[in-house]
Amino acid sequence: MPGFTCPFCNQIMSIDNTTVRSYHPSFNKPNEDIISISQNHCHSSTVRITFYNCPSCMKSTIKVTGVGNQVKDMTSNFYPNSVAKQFPDYIPEQIRNDYQEACAIVNLSPKASATLSRRCLQGMIRDFWKISKGSLYDEISELNGKIPADLWSALDGLRKLGNIGAHMEKDTSVIIDIDPSEAENLIVLIELLMKEWYINRHERDNLFSKILTTTAQKQAEKKGK
Structure with missing residues (x-):
């Protein structure tokens, strides 16, 4: 189980x-x-x-x-009234705040939650990848070829679902709903990106730093003998 x-x-x-x-x-x-x-x-x-x-x-x-x-x-x-996980402070505060709010309203308003997940994604692309264009569509397009193809497709899917909550349909008689489970999937994707982009980078940098520090210490010890 x-x-x-x-x-x-x-x-x-x-x-x-x-x-x-x-x-x-x-x-x-x-x-x-x-x-x-x-x-x-x-x-x-x-x-x-x-x-x-x-x-x-x-x-x-x-x-x-x-x-x-x-x-x-x-x-x-x-x-707690949110399913949000606690993420480290080295992830920008605005991204963490949008993520926590998306979690808090996922059942009350799945559309609004999806919109906040979309905003989280845009914040991460601009901060982590240093890509800032006129629209999220252009920013995700810029990532094409820089990340795995299946991940790129998932990010574009998140953008499209987030658009349902962010933009009204041209035909106002058309109502497209997002249910809580669909909005939760977007939240899980945001969590995965925080882990793969920010946390893995932080842990990798710490590991490399420890190895280089240990190497320098051992070299110094060797010269001192």
Whole structure:
């Protein structure tokens, strides 16, 4: 079973009955029977409250998901109210802020979340790659051939989905929605880029610096003998 990443300490925890517990309260019952939940015989107001207790930092993440027909489309990160991970300070503050806001509203407004992910991407291209053009389309085009082709296609896809929230359709009768899971995929892509671009570069620079420092020390020791 896949693990769960704690939003407080970023540690990956296993999912089992010692770390995760779910309850199913409704208007009629404080905790609906699991069997009736699985058989769809639950009350229309039934929700699933899931607690993830991290063994590393001992903090609990709480999520609420609609189960009954009245609330079946509802999902919410109750505590913390965002799925945002904590990223290092060497990633520019504005990029981190846009990312955190995209996470905070992913269920309330997937379109707005996608737009913020789009803005995150543009901020990273301008900061990390030092590419600044008239539009994100031109900036992503400039990356063509500099990054793997599949990643380039994903970035262009993020741009297009972000455009749905950022720009109104010419035909105002056409309504194109983005659901929370689609907006979450864009957030995961932003997280991947932060790791591959910023964190990997930082760790690589630290490793190279340590090796060069060690080499200089050993050379000095050798000359001193």
